[in-house]
Amino acid sequence: MAEVPMDHGLLLAGALFALGLAGVLARRNAVFMLMSLEIMLNAAGIAFVVAGARWAQPDGQIMFILILALAAAEVAVGLALVLQLYHRLGTLDSDAASGMRE
DSSP, X not given: OOOOOHHHHHHHHHHHHHHHHHHHHXXXXXXXXXHHHHHHHHHHHHHHHHHHHHTTOTHHHHHHHHXXXXXXXXXXXXXXXXXXXXXXXXXXXXXXXXXXXX
């Protein structure tokens, strides 16, 4: 089985991270912002796995498992917040939530 070069893996991780960052910055819908955060976390996980495979250490895979657990917790809390936002305001627009300060 041919190995994927480290450069290609890191390039993929960088592209996914940039895509997720663009989604967080450009979108106003809370669900899309959560999905973009997931993409960014998975990009970081890919970078850890690629680096761990390059140096033949299991640390990258351990960090990826930690990132998966963190992502699951983030989704649980984020979806609870999205549900509360929708029940109170009737929309998922994050700009509408900024009016709750007043």
